[in-house]
Amino acid sequence: MKKGFFVFLLLINSISFSQVLIKGNVLSETNEALEGASVYFNNTTIGTVTNSEGEFQLNIKEGNYTLVVSFLGYKTKQLLITPQSKELTLEIKLEEDNGVLNEVVIKKTVYDDDWKYNLARFKQTFLGRTKLAQTCKILNEKDLYFEYSPKTNTLTAFAKNPLKIKHQGLGYIITYDLIDFTLKGQQLFFSGFAHYKNLKKNVSKKWKQNRLEAYNGSQMHFLRSLTSKKLKEEGFVVNQFKRVPNPDRPSEEKIKMARELLKLYGNSIDLSKLIEKPKNQSDSIIVTIQKARLPKHEDYLYKKNVPYEDMIIYNNNTPYLSFKDHLMVIYTKEKEEENYLIEMFGKRKKASGVQTSNIVLLEGNAQIDKSGVLINPNAIFNEGYWGFEAFANMLPLDYQPSGN
Template identity: 75%
Template sequence: MITQLNIHYTKKIIKLLFKKTSLFFTEKSFSVKKRLVFLFVFVSSISFSQILIKGNILSETNKPLVGASVYFNNTTIGTITNSKGEFELKIKEGNYTLIISFLGYKTKQLLITPQNNDVNIHIKLKEDSSILNEIVIKKTVYDDNWKHNLARFKHAFLGRTKLAETCKILNEKDIHFNYNIKKNTLTAFTKKPLKIKHQGLGYIITYDLVDFTLKNQNLFFSGFARYDNLRKNIKRKWKQNRLKAFNGSQMHFLRSLTSKKLKKDGFLVNQFKRVPNPDRPSEEKINFAREYFNLCNKPINLSKNISNPKTTLDSVIVTLQKAKLPKYQDFLYKRDVAYKDMISYDNKTPYLSFKDYLMVIYTLEPEEENYLIGMFGKRKKPSGVQTSNIVLLEGKAQIDKSGVLINPNAIFNEGYWGFEAFANMLPLDYKPSSN
């Protein structure tokens, strides 16, 4: 479909140029030969600006896998293999992750970095013989416990934003759960890719879930996503929602950072340090206080005001009261951080690189009401801006040309970006309209 659209678009431009050829020839002083050379170069730049990725997908016994999904992760660029297991895709120069998946086989991923040369790929998929998954599937009962786990999964995975409310997982019963009560950990997996209808953004998303772990309130999930438009004609509402999801997002920030347009795009960046809170007791003292509290056979008033502890029980009460204090304190020491203190280059490759922590403030949109309410119903005071913190986990993080991180696990997001989950994510090839 993408190839046909490009051909159609190119032909349309050629027709328009030739329609104005006679007028163009009479009003300009260039020769006909120069005009035709200009036209050829212009059309060639459109036709050959993309790189062809082709190949075939086979089983280990060299049997063509017909209907295998082949797509670039987190993009709208994808296809399925034909009767010979063959495929063709076109992309622009850059870094891409090619995903090949077929039911009953292990999903394959390849890093593709074409440099103006076509790429030919031959892949053999291995059969998936996961015994553990089959055991869990056979034990799955779609009862109240499964419904409760599904609600927790959707809440964590899709998020709590307004856009999350417009998402619907079409094959919910393909999701299987395992809950470890001792570790308070919920894990989920699927044998088939999730089909998500995103009515808010106008996509049907195929998501191959690799991992989902929810421990207490800490979430980790990973997978491969393919985006397809719900309709050929994009609704105006979808365009507006996509632009709203993009504005202020991490993708928007990284694109603005690499193009040095942060202020113009509405971003302010501050830098801060994070140190342990001296008023909060150590974890060792807190654990001792909790054990002592559990061993007591009498009611204890934890709200008791004790200024000078005299007994062990008094100390336990004070310790448990102070355990509610935040573990860390943040100290802002630099406002309006310079580009050189946020981004570095290695052979013209950009990296997110900075000391301590960055506070990214998007000034052109306020917080959503669901963010202000919070997970536990306690409403925050609105600030009128969206504030996110970036924590580097690996020293630095490479930024792709599309405005995303090559390794998304190289950083940790806090604040507003942590609130915006999967439902607010856009495909990597998304580009906001110039209008």
């Protein structure tokens, strides 16, 4: 399952980086000060609201950032920031939102059984099916509006206001400005802007433990371990594999033709029939339909314990994820969750005792930020365990395990 998450930016990895003061004013297009505007760095716990003069002030560490500014009735604005000095002053003007989408949403939203069904699908795919997902609650569910296309099997979600998510498992209240949510078949893409706040001033021992468990084995953990050359110490094993078409599976053209012929035969063909060698057209249809259930591709492992130089390259001291074919990332210090082992219709996978994820590069390479995340998260496609973990298992990008 593909997962995207507007990240362009982001943050901190080394305590040796000096502090930078970011301050400024948030104004309307008519230069009216906007009191109470939200100002935060995307996907972090760093944020504030403007005072009566529209002023704000934030301290950050050196790095690349996306500053998000939002205010009710105005369009959300994002600014890419790379501070070049110890202090940066900004004047940010917000454009009024004409509210066309909101009017459409308000008129069309009916909280019927279809809406409830779509909401359940949204929560299962967006929040995920992990133990942590069960501790998340969207406080303003009725701000969500859904559109479904049966022709393309695509579910699209919109939100009238930023989602408020109470994450009791990790101890956060998360404001998520949903930009896009598209579920097509089993492929998911979502993007937005997130601001994390602790539910309480004092973070409980349980929350600290849950955050550490969410971090361990995550993509963030892997990328930080890769750039620091500590994969083995941190519990990662990386193998390399090639993916080729399954020679035993018929072509898409043959499968399409068999399904069209099946319609002509109506209910007279028994698809459960076992046929060793087709003797007529109906036998061929049965064999083709049965083989259509086979995987489209086969994976061939050809290298174990991939060396660092085969996974990462540097351009002007900037790290990039770069490799041939595909990577299999195995995290050996935790086993799979029970929910991961349960597939559709109650079918259960065989437990392996480790967490295995596949990385497919969608672009030539993917730049890695100093915080241990990808500058463009959509440059890769996650399969396996990372595909199972969704929004509920994500941490703010300024998260550091205790002791780091």
